[in-house]
Amino acid sequence: MITIRRKKGLILAHSTDDASVTRRDFIYVASGTMAALGAAAAVWPLIDQMNPSADTLALKEIEVDLASIVPGQQITVEWRKKPVFIRRRTPDEIKQAEETPLDELKDPQADSARVQKPEWLIVVAICTHLGCIPSKDMKGEYGGWLCPCHGSQYDTSGRIRKGPAPNNLAVPAYKFLSDTKVQIG
């Protein structure tokens, strides 16, 4: 079940039951607008990113309320017209990410270099192969995300582990404003 609430001009969205989340439950957070898209395998419109509109510029930074996300859940927010996954990782997911030897990685990067707080993983949800949106419903063999377009698989740190994608999911600039609020951008 997805809960939406308004606070200080923002629309805050979260899933209260991860098992109920479907492909249609991509929730986009923007100031004043919201859209739910069934876009698990959609190719992100890269052309749009090359020509930022006034809207895009207006969303240079977004604030996201994390208070209702429990371990194991994730939400998708929109930032600069790109989807961003915010996952509250479980202790097992954190352990798996931290203990993966770097020499097993195609794009070696320590988990500690990709998160500010181990519990929270924040990544741009655009596959580094050809720009599809990885499925939030298919975790693949490494517990992260599977991109349905050509089978790239990411781990619980958003690092590429299998398939044609060359790089890890990008980590956007962000900072925690409090224990339960993060600013992306």
Ligand code: FES
């Ligand atoms: S676009 Fe994701 S695997 Fe090709």
